[in-house]
Amino acid sequence: MGSNSKDEKILSAYEKAAQEGIDPRCIPQKLTSPVPIHDEIVYPEYTEEEQNNWKFLYNRQMSFLPGRACDEYIEGAKALNLSQDKIPYLKKISHVFQETTGWKVARVPGLIDVEDFFGLISRKIFPSTDYIRSKEELDYTPAPDLFHDIFGHMPLLTNSNFASFYQQFGIASLNATGIDRKYLETLHWFTVEFGLIKKPEGMRIYGAGILSSLGEVQHALSDDVEVREFNPDKIVVQEYDVWHLQPILFAIESFEQLEDGFESWTKRKKLL
Secondary structure, three states: OOOOOOOOOOOOHHHHHHHOOOOHHHOOEOOOOOOOEHHHOOOOOOOHHHHHHHHHHHHHHHOOOOOOEOHHHHHHHHHOOOOOOOOOOHHHHHHHHHHHOOOEEEEOOOOEOHHHHHHHHHOOEEEEOOOOOOHHHOOOOOOOOHHHHHHHHHHHHHOHHHHHHHHHHHHHHHHOOOHHHHHHHHHHHHHHHOOEEEEOOEEEEOOHHHHOOHHHHHHOOOOOOEEEEOOHHHHOOOOOOOOOOOOEEEEEOOHHHHHHHHHHHHHHOOOO
């Protein structure tokens, strides 16, 4: 997450990594002009290789999701009409959002500054890239691309409880200063990116960072992971490493619990 000049400089995990010489694409960009939103978004002229990269990634990742991804994610992917056939058009996804949860999509150039990101989220606008990783990075890319944004994040934004939680997250992030910004970054990591949910049929995945990752989707429900109960006070002080498989994850009981638990925690912190 980004920094605030009024506060003591508290680096996000990505900012620390950038300082250590990690891929420069992981350095957040500050938006200097308006970005296209909803009907303003134009579909890029993707090459045949880029379309094939989407098809490969979609088919490979989907093969791991039965018995792993939560039903809400699967239903969302169907609502968005995601398929192997073609890289999705962000404008069309935006229209589905508008009809289901009132959200929209904005096209952004890459990883953006935290205030820009959560400024959009607080307005129920999801910022997404529209470029896809190269053939050489199919197994892993350090930078966000449209596969992570669309395949990982977007299906759950058709779920009313998750969409409400995420908008509140955006508002709280804009109000946060100092250590609370770091706490929210950690909470985002263990929910939006790496969250699990308990279901009657067993543990399931809802985090975008797991669902869009070849390694994490096979690792997250294994015996190598310690799963802890959802507790914002404990989550925000949990250490994590963005470049390695996660050894500790947190599980919610429901998306209602996620929404209500986050609201209670942020109100107690006077962030909402």
